[in-house]
Structure formats: structure tokens, C-alpha cells
Amino acid sequence: MAVKTETLHFDLKNTVTPNRFRGLWRMMTGFHWHYLGATLSLGVAALAKTTTYLLLRYFVDNYFTPQQGTTVLPLWMIALGFVLLAVVEGGFTFLSARLAISTAEGVTLRLRNYLYDQIQRLSFTYHDKTQTGELIQRSTSDVDALRRFFADQAIGIGRIVLLFTINFIALLQLNVKLTLLSIIVIPFVVLTSIFFFKRVSKAYESYQEQEATLSTTLQENLAGVRVVKAFARQNYEIEKFERDNWEKFKRGRYLTKMHALFWPSSDILCGFQILAGYLLGAIMAINGEISVGTYMAYAGLIIWIIYPLRNLGRLIVQTSTGLVSYGRVMEIIKQDREKLDEGDTESKDGLHGQITFDQVGFEYETGTPVLEDISFKAESGQVIALLGSTGSGKTTLVNLLPRFYEYTAGSILLDGIELKRYPRRYLRQQIGIVEQEPFLFSRSIRENISYGVSRNVSDDEVESAARAAAIHDVIRTFPEGYHTLVGEKGVTLSGGQKQRVAIARTLLKNPRILILDDSTSSVDTETEAEIREALQNLMQNRTTFIIAHRIQSIMDADLILVMDRGRIVQRGQHSDLVAVDGIYRRIYEIQTRIETELEKEIANAG
Ligand code: ADP
Numbered sequence: 001m002a003v004k005t006e007t008l009h010f011d012l013k014n015t016v017t018p019n020r021f022r023g024l025w026r027m028m029t030g031f032h033w034h035y036l037g038a039t040l041s042l043g044v045a046a047l048a049k050t051t052t053y054l055l056l057r058y059f060v061d062n063y064f065t066p067q068q069g070t071t072v073l074p075l076w077m078i079a080l081g082f083v084l085l086a087v088v089e090g091g092f093t094f095l096s097a098r099l100a101i102s103t104a105e106g107v108t109l110r111l112r113n114y115l116y117d118q119i120q121r122l123s124f125t126y127h128d129k130t131q132t133g134e135l136i137q138r139s140t141s142d143v144d145a146l147r148r149f150f151a152d153q154a155i156g157i158g159r160i161v162l163l164f165t166i167n168f169i170a171l172l173q174l175n176v177k178l179t180l181l182s183i184i185v186i187p188f189v190v191l192t193s194i195f196f197f198k199r200v201s202k203a204y205e206s207y208q209e210q211e212a213t214l215s216t217t218l219q220e221n222l223a224g225v226r227v228v229k230a231f232a233r234q235n236y237e238i239e240k241f242e243r244d245n246w247e248k249f250k251r252g253r254y255l256t257k258m259h260a261l262f263w264p265s266s267d268i269l270c271g272f273q274i275l276a277g278y279l280l281g282a283i284m285a286i287n288g289e290i291s292v293g294t295y296m297a298y299a300g301l302i303i304w305i306i307y308p309l310r311n312l313g314r315l316i317v318q319t320s321t322g323l324v325s326y327g328r329v330m331e332i333i334k335q336d337r338e339k340l341d342e343g344d345t346e347s348k349d350g351l352h353g354q355i356t357f358d359q360v361g362f363e364y365e366t367g368t369p370v371l372e373d374i375s376f377k378a379e380s381g382q383v384i385a386l387l388g389s390t391g392s393g394k395t396t397l398v399n400l401l402p403r404f405y406e407y408t409a410g411s412i413l414l415d416g417i418e419l420k421r422y423p424r425r426y427l428r429q430q431i432g433i434v435e436q437e438p439f440l441f442s443r444s445i446r447e448n449i450s451y452g453v454s455r456n457v458s459d460d461e462v463e464s465a466a467r468a469a470a471i472h473d474v475i476r477t478f479p480e481g482y483h484t485l486v487g488e489k490g491v492t493l494s495g496g497q498k499q500r501v502a503i504a505r506t507l508l509k510n511p512r513i514l515i516l517d518d519s520t521s522s523v524d525t526e527t528e529a530e531i532r533e534a535l536q537n538l539m540q541n542r543t544t545f546i547i548a549h550r551i552q553s554i555m556d557a558d559l560i561l562v563m564d565r566g567r568i569v570q571r572g573q574h575s576d577l578v579a580v581d582g583i584y585r586r587i588y589e590i591q592t593r594i595e596t597e598l599e600k601e602i603a604n605a606g
Contacts, residue, residue: 194316374410
């Protein structure tokens, strides 16, 4: 069934409502007719089924115990009637299933797209406090539970109501007393369903939560596989996984137990009802209160009244899983998106890159300041170096510039205008970041280098960026040059190579402001020289912030800020800072001592 593309782009924000059924109904927007069609088709199929039993009654009563003086339909017509009814029933059941599936697939296709979109736009703060495994779980397993809800349960409710109503009316036509006796069981079935509904909801929610924990464990383990191996912590990791997995097993077992208890109890109830119906019907038929044909029709129809009832219980219980998953998915959808285009300033002819911090303060959590009273000025094109121990706030400080986080005190001016007035999207286009451990996608080298620019870039542009980043000669040696894939299916790049690809990527993006996490300390001297050259090319004419780990790489900086516990404790140029007693000189002395000792050792070894 063709699905209109516009129905696939639909803002799901309004599906967030405390009334979960209303939310699910809204989620079906664009598919309501499909859903109605599916339910109506089921109605037609149910009607055909009921008519089959009524025809059976007619057949039995007229052919086995013929009445004098009545004209009966010819046998071939009755036979044809059975065949036609079977065809109608089959055909409409099929149609209904198709419509139900296209509803379910369409709604969840849209939901998955929307979730992915939403996850791209959530704030850093949200990502900070949400585990990846949890997000993966909600966008896969929970969406799948919703798909099942739309494919089975949503349609099932309509089916049950129709089956029950139609057959109930048909039974009433047959015999009122018998009919009323056949529904005594209803309140009991409903009560057991409600009893289990609550328990299954809870059990399922806790099962999904545990599954998310397990996904997170697995995901983190894979992402941190190097750390695990380096620290030889495999056994610990395996034990941790087994513990989590065991917990999942237990919760799964409990969930299954709830289902397992529910089924037999509702089956027993329904079984008794059917038996009682058969018995009563038989007695009435023997006493001549009803005809044999009526009894046969009744015997068939009662199943179709009890069956929907039994399924109603199952449906109520299964719906609970759909509702839980709905809640889990809405938890993501209801989050505010990062407003990328909010702001009123954009410099059409580009930024100069002059940045002023004035008594800037920041806290991730209210009450615990991470940055305090940060004031300094960076002129356009200057190099500002940040030095300080781990946790002193260097990363946090630079993360304020692209507005990953919003400063909570003071002001930051960019070219004289308050930073908060620039749209985030614009800022992020103007700022280039080279991380300590750059992330490359499992795509071709070319795609990785041109990642930051949305326009089409020529091969020449990519190549000249790679040359400036001193990585072109390496790429040339790869089997498919710039089209070689990075990662598992392609080449494995060394840390230094990755970094240079990241530098090429930033060069091509051509930002006015640059943030570098200096990590050259981890690479060998030859690579270091190459990276340094690449970095020099990158930093030209750009205001640059370097998070430095070694003093050697920041000796030429225009301004060095020494940070400690969220404050600037020393500032100036290298020559000023070594001249006075303080953290800077101490770090400098330690680093030079280590290096001279290293050099000595190397010389001795040589
Ligand atoms: P540095 O880059 O100098 O190592 P950071 O800026 O990463 O320092 O961290 C500064 C402080 O802020 C640390 O105490 C750290 O624990 C805290 N911090 C960093 N990121 C977050 C975050 N996303 N949420 C809460 N606290 C954070």
C-alpha cells in the first residue's frame, strides 16, 4: 500500500500527552483511514463468519428435519453460499491484515526517523546524562513494541468489539436465554485481565530497563575495548556483563511467568463457559426448546463470542507493553531540542574573531561552579593557550564558544557582540574543533575530509587541504586513495594520521576560530613534526584556542592562561611566566627535566 511521503514527515511533538491512548491515536495521524479500513474489513469478515453459522442452521433445520409446506433453497445454492462466505471472510481478513501492517510499518517508519532527528538535536546536557545504550534501546526495541501494538493490538481491539457485537446479536436472534447464560463469564475475564495488566506492565518496564542497561554495558565495552585490553580487565568486564545478563534473565523469567499464569487462568474460565453453554444448549435442544440447527449454529457462534473475550484479556495485557514503550519513547520526544537558529546576529562578511571574556562563570549543576570569574581578551588571529591540571575547566571553557553549553554568569563578546545573540548553527560553522582523539566515520577518507562543508567540494580542494595537513602522501599509498574506507572495512589509521585527517577536515571547513586539543605528546617525534607543521598551516589567520599539555607547544602563544579549579591563576606570555615563581614555572621545570633526562637516556642507549 503506497504511503504518501508527506505523512512520513510529521511533527510528533504533539503526541506527548499524559493520556497514552490519545498519544497513540495522534501518533497514527495520516493513517486513521487505514486503521478504520482495517477494522471495517474485519467487521465484514466477522459478519461472513456469523452468516456461515446461520446458513448452517438453515441447512440442518431444512434438510435433516424438513418442515412440510415450506420451500427450501436448492442444495447447490447453499453450497455456493458456504463457498462465497468463505471467500469473503478470507479476502477481508487478508485486506485487513495488509492495512494493519501498512499502518504499523508507516507509523513506526516515521517514528524512527523522528527519533533519530530528535536525538541529533538534543542538547549536550541531555546527552551528558543519558546513556547511549538507553537511547539505542528506546529507538529500536521500544519502537518495535509500538510496531507490534499498531499491527496487532490496535486493530485487535476493533476486531474484538466487532466480533463480539455481531455474534452477540446473532446469538440473541437464536435464543435470548441461552445468550445471556453465555456471557456470565465476562466480568471474571475482565477482572483477571486487569489484575495481570498491572503486573505485566511493571514487569515489562523493568525488563526493558534491564535490557537497556545491558545494551549500555555492551556498547561501552565495545567503545572502550582498548582500555579494557590495556588494563587486562576482560574478566571483570565479563563478570559485569554476566551479572547484568542474569538480572535480565530473572526479569524476563518473571515476565514470562506472569504471562504463563494469565493464559491458563483465562483459558479455564473460557473453557468452562463454553462447556456450560454446550451442555445447556444440548438440554434445551433435547427438550425441544430449540431446533437442532439452532443448537449447531449456537455451538459454533459461542466460540466466536468467548474467543474475542479471551483475546480481550490477552490484548489488555499486551497493550500494557505498548503503553510502556510509548512512555519510554515519549521521554525522548518530549525533550526540548537545541535551538540551532535562535539568535539575531550574523555577520555576513565573516567574523574577525575577536573574543572577550568578562567575568564569565559556568556551572553544569546549579550550585557547583566549574568556571569562575574568567576574564581575558583574544585579538583576531591570536593564539590563546590554556594550561592546567585535569579537571581545571579547560574543556569547559572552550565548549562555551560554540554554545555547547551556556555560560551562567558574566559575558562573552565575539566581535563586540554578546555570544548568545549568535545562532548556534552559525557559530558552529565559524568554529573548527580538532579533538584530542578525533572521531572519523566509517566512510571514505574523502567523505571524512569534506564532512564539515555542506556544499560540493572538488577533488582539488580536498587534496590541497590534505596536503596542508601533511596527510596527502599517506593517503596516496592507500589502495583506493581518497576513496579508501576508514575503519573496520578499510584502512586502520594511526593516532597521528587520524589527527591529520581531522586537521584536513577543519582546514577545508575554513573556520575563523579554532579550538585545538593538543595531543602531540602521544605521538612519535617524526609525526609530531608533521602534525606541528599541519597545525601551523591550520592556525594561520585564525583566532586559536589550544588546550595544551606540554609547554613546548605553547611557547609562542600570544596569551597563556594557567587554570586551576575553574579560575585563571596565572596569565601572560611564556617569557613572563617563567620569570616568576608559580604553577607555570613548576610545570616548565618538571617538563624540561624529564625531557633532558630522556634525551640523555636516548644518547646513552645510542
Ligand atoms: P579539563 O578540560 O581541564 O580537564 P573539564 O572542563 O573537562 O576540565 O572539567 C572541569 C570540571 O567540570 C571537572 O570537575 C569535571 O568533573 C566537570 N565536568 C566536566 N564535564 C561535565 C559535565 N558534562 N557535567 C558535569 N560536570 C562536568
